[in-house]
Amino acid sequence: MATVTVRRRELDFWEKTYVKEVGRGLAITFRQLTKNLLTREDVATREYPEVRRKYPERFRGRHRLMRREDGTVRCVACMLCSTACPANCIHIVAGEHDDDRVEKYPVSFEIDLLVCIYCGFCEEACPCDAIRMDSGKHPLPSFTRDMQRIRKHQLLEEGGLSVAEQGGRSK
Amino acid sequence: MLMVILAALLKFAAIVLGFVMVLATLLTLIERKQSALMQNRTGPNRAFVFGKNPLSAFVGQLIADPVKVLLKETFDPPHADTWLHRLAPGLAFIPALLMWVVIPFGPGPVPGAEGDNFFLMADLDAGVLVVFAIASLSVYGSTLGAWASRSAFSLLGGLRTAAQMVSYEVTLGLNLVGIFMIYGSLNLNDIIWAQAGYDAATGFQNAYFLGFIPKWGIITQPFAFIFFLAASIAETKRAPFDLPEAESELAAGYFTEYSSMGFAVFSLGEFIGIVVVAALGATMFLGGWHIPGLPIELTAAGQPVIASLATWLSVAAFLFKVVLLVLLQMTIRWTLPRFRYDQLMHLGWVYLLPLSLANVAITAFVLFLTR
Amino acid sequence: MPTLKIDGREVTVERGTTILDAARKVGIDIPTFCYHPGLTKPANCRMCLVDTNKAPKPTPACYAECMDDMEVSTQSPEIVKTRKAVLEFILLNHPVDCPICDQAGECVLQDHYFKYSATPSRLAHKKVHKPKVKRLGPDVVLDAERCILCTRCIRFCDEVAKETQLEIVNRGEHSEITTFPGKQLDNPYAGNTVDICPVGALTSVDFRFRTRVWMLQSSDGVCPECSRGCKTRTDVFENVPRRTKPLHNPRVNDWWMCDEGRLAYRDYQALPRMEGPAAQVEGKRRVVTNVEAIEAAALELGAVAQRQKIGVVATPWFTNEDAWLVAELLRGPLAGARIYLGGRADGTADEILRMADKNPNRAGVEAIFEAAGLKAAPLSALDTAGLEALLVFGDQHALDEAGLEKLERVPRRVVVSAFQTPLWKMATTFLPARTHFEKVGTFTNFEGMVQRLEQAVNAAASCKSYGYYAMKLAELMGHTISFVRPEDVFAEVARTVPGFAGMTWQGLAPYGMKLGEGVAPAEPPTLPQAAPPAAPTEA
Numbered sequence A: 001m002a003t004v005t006v007r008r009r010e011l012d013f014w015e016k017t018y019v020k021e022v023g024r025g026l027a028i029t030f031r032q033l034t035k036n037l038l039t040r041e042d043v044a045t046r047e048y049p050e051v052r053r054k055y056p057e058r059f060r061g062r063h064r065l066m067r068r069e070d071g072t073v074r075c076v077a078c079m080l081c082s083t084a085c086p087a088n089c090i091h092i093v094a095g096e097h098d099d100d101r102v103e104k105y106p107v108s109f110e111i112d113l114l115v116c117i118y119c120g121f122c123e124e125a126c127p128c129d130a131i132r133m134d135s136g137k138h139p140l141p142s143f144t145r146d147m148q149r150i151r152k153h154q155l156l157e158e159g160g161l162s163v164a165e166q167g168g169r170s171k
Numbered sequence B: 001m002l003m004v005i006l007a008a009l010l011k012f013a014a015i016v017l018g019f020v021m022v023l024a025t026l027l028t029l030i031e032r033k034q035s036a037l038m039q040n041r042t043g044p045n046r047a048f049v050f051g052k053n054p055l056s057a058f059v060g061q062l063i064a065d066p067v068k069v070l071l072k073e074t075f076d077p078p079h080a081d082t083w084l085h086r087l088a089p090g091l092a093f094i095p096a097l098l099m100w101v102v103i104p105f106g107p108g109p110v111p112g113a114e115g116d117n118f119f120l121m122a123d124l125d126a127g128v129l130v131v132f133a134i135a136s137l138s139v140y141g142s143t144l145g146a147w148a149s150r151s152a153f154s155l156l157g158g159l160r161t162a163a164q165m166v167s168y169e170v171t172l173g174l175n176l177v178g179i180f181m182i183y184g185s186l187n188l189n190d191i192i193w194a195q196a197g198y199d200a201a202t203g204f205q206n207a208y209f210l211g212f213i214p215k216w217g218i219i220t221q222p223f224a225f226i227f228f229l230a231a232s233i234a235e236t237k238r239a240p241f242d243l244p245e246a247e248s249e250l251a252a253g254y255f256t257e258y259s260s261m262g263f264a265v266f267s268l269g270e271f272i273g274i275v276v277v278a279a280l281g282a283t284m285f286l287g288g289w290h291i292p293g294l295p296i297e298l299t300a301a302g303q304p305v306i307a308s309l310a311t312w313l314s315v316a317a318f319l320f321k322v323v324l325l326v327l328l329q330m331t332i333r334w335t336l337p338r339f340r341y342d343q344l345m346h347l348g349w350v351y352l353l354p355l356s357l358a359n360v361a362i363t364a365f366v367l368f369l370t371r
Numbered sequence C: 001m002p003t004l005k006i007d008g009r010e011v012t013v014e015r016g017t018t019i020l021d022a023a024r025k026v027g028i029d030i031p032t033f034c035y036h037p038g039l040t041k042p043a044n045c046r047m048c049l050v051d052t053n054k055a056p057k058p059t060p061a062c063y064a065e066c067m068d069d070m071e072v073s074t075q076s077p078e079i080v081k082t083r084k085a086v087l088e089f090i091l092l093n094h095p096v097d098c099p100i101c102d103q104a105g106e107c108v109l110q111d112h113y114f115k116y117s118a119t120p121s122r123l124a125h126k127k128v129h130k131p132k133v134k135r136l137g138p139d140v141v142l143d144a145e146r147c148i149l150c151t152r153c154i155r156f157c158d159e160v161a162k163e164t165q166l167e168i169v170n171r172g173e174h175s176e177i178t179t180f181p182g183k184q185l186d187n188p189y190a191g192n193t194v195d196i197c198p199v200g201a202l203t204s205v206d207f208r209f210r211t212r213v214w215m216l217q218s219s220d221g222v223c224p225e226c227s228r229g230c231k232t233r234t235d236v237f238e239n240v241p242r243r244t245k246p247l248h249n250p251r252v253n254d255w256w257m258c259d260e261g262r263l264a265y266r267d268y269q270a271l272p273r274m275e276g277p278a279a280q281v282e283g284k285r286r287v288v289t290n291v292e293a294i295e296a297a298a299l300e301l302g303a304v305a306q307r308q309k310i311g312v313v314a315t316p317w318f319t320n321e322d323a324w325l326v327a328e329l330l331r332g333p334l335a336g337a338r339i340y341l342g343g344r345a346d347g348t349a350d351e352i353l354r355m356a357d358k359n360p361n362r363a364g365v366e367a368i369f370e371a372a373g374l375k376a377a378p379l380s381a382l383d384t385a386g387l388e389a390l391l392v393f394g395d396q397h398a399l400d401e402a403g404l405e406k407l408e409r410v411p412r413r414v415v416v417s418a419f420q421t422p423l424w425k426m427a428t429t430f431l432p433a434r435t436h437f438e439k440v441g442t443f444t445n446f447e448g449m450v451q452r453l454e455q456a457v458n459a460a461a462s463c464k465s466y467g468y469y470a471m472k473l474a475e476l477m478g479h480t481i482s483f484v485r486p487e488d489v490f491a492e493v494a495r496t497v498p499g500f501a502g503m504t505w506q507g508l509a510p511y512g513m514k515l516g517e518g519v520a521p522a523e524p525p526t527l528p529q530a531a532p533p534a535a536p537t538e539a
């Protein structure tokens, strides 16, 4: 293993006594204090609920489930999203659909937002453009843990229409 | 006799409730505001009481804090010594208040003259010693609270408090020795008069060096002032000496297990401690109520109007100096990072103590030569 | 003994061996669909085509026999192209809706496609649509679109289940699997068709859509539902068994298992489980800790000075290790107690796999008890007259009302069981046991095959095996035996019980050993060949 010796700068006498450096530190903080007191120029705080940052377009927010043209949920309960999910927070119960062509649909679809890390793997994995994270919304605070487990109907409330070709190329 | 005691109590109440408590309460908020601005933040600004303006938020916060603290559950940790646990905040709080007894707020009659100083509750010849005696007591509050909590964090915090207080008290005391020697008294009142240039033998002579520099402790004992400042911050357990409550290591140190009023009393006690230390510093090193340029004779002048005007101006000057030192302490607290524990001890015993001793020796030597 | 060369490697095989088997013997993998080692070979899928010097055209390796001086190529450019063509043909009308197909992840077609083709479809027309949800029988659903017409399912019914129920109808791309008119796929082995279907055409109603197969964690086990003891695999998701599949064991069940055993795991989920140990505290039954309950049990049993006034009900659901530890208890501190061997009542049997004795380990328990000098009467001969204490193991006993009443008349009743049964209700001290999904151990089947059981799911901390309780009771009653791992107990079984002599824990893998066999044969006698690794449904 190569050894690198980093030589530290020798401190001069006044630095060694602390006094000089303490004084310099005080000068900096005092300068900031007076400056912010008078002009608030450097204050970085945003007054959150009133002043909101504009999120970039690709911001990953709360999930939503998209709908087909007939209004039904696009999700086919393939569980690829829950497979991809590194936090294991997507819980899907699949059920038999009346329509033979559709075959499978999610009877329940829950995401535990407290566990979710907003990585976006789920929307990446979905072959049906069914789950998206483009609602632009934060998870909201709540009084119970259970309220953070958002259900299918909540996910669908945000959901819009998607006309992407289901299952990729179809002939 | 009864009247004297009553008068003293009244004065005490007036000072404590009218100045110390108010200042300490304000400090809890000012500190948050100040640190926020120093760090480019805004600090608390949401507790509006009348309209949405900063003043309203400021006042609202002052109301909200105590209300919140009062409404919290008082929690005694399991297996804690409940009695001691509840007693400890008081033990920490009361000594901090008691110290105000010997601190003169304003000028009284010239030393030696008839009459008492209206702005002083107890004119004791051993005034400084009383301050130290009381200051040493406050360590019991912290250590007892820590021990009674039955928590490892608390206990460690308590141990650190004890060690730190003992170490720095020595320095704190030694740095005042030079002052005693120069001004020839232990009585705080006399020390201020001496700083103001009063000489018992020759009257109001020799008031300034070079005609304009006041003979304050900070001028005659500059090193002692710096050491005193360092030691006093250590005594109040604030950064960079806040190891007893180092939140990154010990949660909240000795008062980890306190909630509600217990917690509030502890932290209020700390803020009062800051004010006390500032008052002591102002008294010993900044000439107390002395205003440079204002002839001190005026306070004892024949005309009551001029005398009382000069007197109240002096009181204001004292309070101003105290606030200044408090703000300095807080700026230091938000500027310097915490020492490591070994550095703290090293600084105290290896640098500050010998340097203070040297300072005393040199002062004595110089005095010996000049007198 | 023809000697031939496959991809340049020389191999000598028995006369009559197929090229496929010969290739697998030297570790060359030839892809297959319709071939299954347990069925006849129709050679209809053409996936296994190889080039030989003995025929002008590619030859199906699964069917063609080896000849002397044969030179086989499984990798020639010709064959690579042929495979692509075969896959393209099979996939022509295949829906390729893998994300919603239950087979995805264990699909032979998926695997072969990625390995041998991986080219997109060139089909310019609409795919042929066929029924997607066609119920063939009580537990089997057909997706005709996904079917590749390999006929494995048909052959299984004809050849193994011996009931002709399935057939192909229509022609060309409209060909479709269906049941004979008026028939259903309802033979007691129908579930195996789902296992051997190489694609997602046949799915089990029970498992369909429940989870995705890649989320399952598998562990080997032994089916406890009858004394055949088929080797099985339990697939678990989130600590709950989701399905049972047979594993290949040529000495017990070949590749198959019956539907009763396959679906039995559901019964254990339906039954209310008891996880709280209970004991008498101040005259009332309370939930206590495990240690307290064991102590209470020891006190209850110890209070009866005359051991012959203690009745013990053992169960053929003991693993061999459990049985040995219980035997220690009965031989030592409880020597002289009246012993009964319970278990479930007899059920249907057939010529294929199912046995009448619906308990997994009667043979093992009997052998071990006999070696310990214990005499166990059948539970039908239950006589509780004069008994002062009762120690009942297990919850699956053929006990009628009268039998239960008889038991209840005994004043002290220590019950060790996993589920909430009438026995649990009557217990004065209750010790929660583990199910066979939660245990490690061995079962001995009716003909003495000893097979290993892996732990499939985690048990609640309070639930312990029967053997553990026997060990702890014996210890409290003055007979210290101490084992930590079931392996160690098994070593003791092998040392002390004659039939087990010479057996080792490791030696039981993979196919088990027969009582009295001593040393397992290096090569299991009837094994045709190792199952191909790429096709888990066959294994």
Ligand code: SF4
Pocket (backbone or CB within 6 Å): A081, A084, A085, A086, A087, A088, A089, A090, A111, A115, A116, A117, A118, A119, A120, A121, A122, A123
């Ligand atoms: S964003 Fe990531 S963590 Fe959250 S649900 Fe999707 S895959 Fe899971």
Ligand code: SF4
Pocket (backbone or CB within 6 Å): A074, A075, A076, A077, A078, A079, A080, A081, A082, A092, A122, A125, A126, A127, A128, A129, A130, A131
């Ligand atoms: S990946 Fe898409 S279609 Fe599949 S379960 Fe998730 S949301 Fe539904």
Ligand code: SF4
Pocket (backbone or CB within 6 Å): C094, C095, C096, C097, C098, C099, C101, C102, C103, C104, C105, C107, C108, C109, C110, C146, C199, C200, C201
């Ligand atoms: S049978 Fe296989 S290839 Fe066909 S859809 Fe199912 S997983 Fe995909």
Ligand code: SF4
Pocket (backbone or CB within 6 Å): C146, C147, C148, C149, C150, C151, C152, C153, C154, C177, C196, C197, C198, C199, C201, C202
């Ligand atoms: S259903 Fe499955 S096993 Fe039966 S023919 Fe079709 S693909 Fe083969």
Ligand code: FES
Pocket (backbone or CB within 6 Å): C031, C032, C033, C034, C035, C042, C043, C044, C045, C046, C047, C048, C049, C060, C061, C062, C063
């Ligand atoms: S033709 Fe040989 S495996 Fe199907």
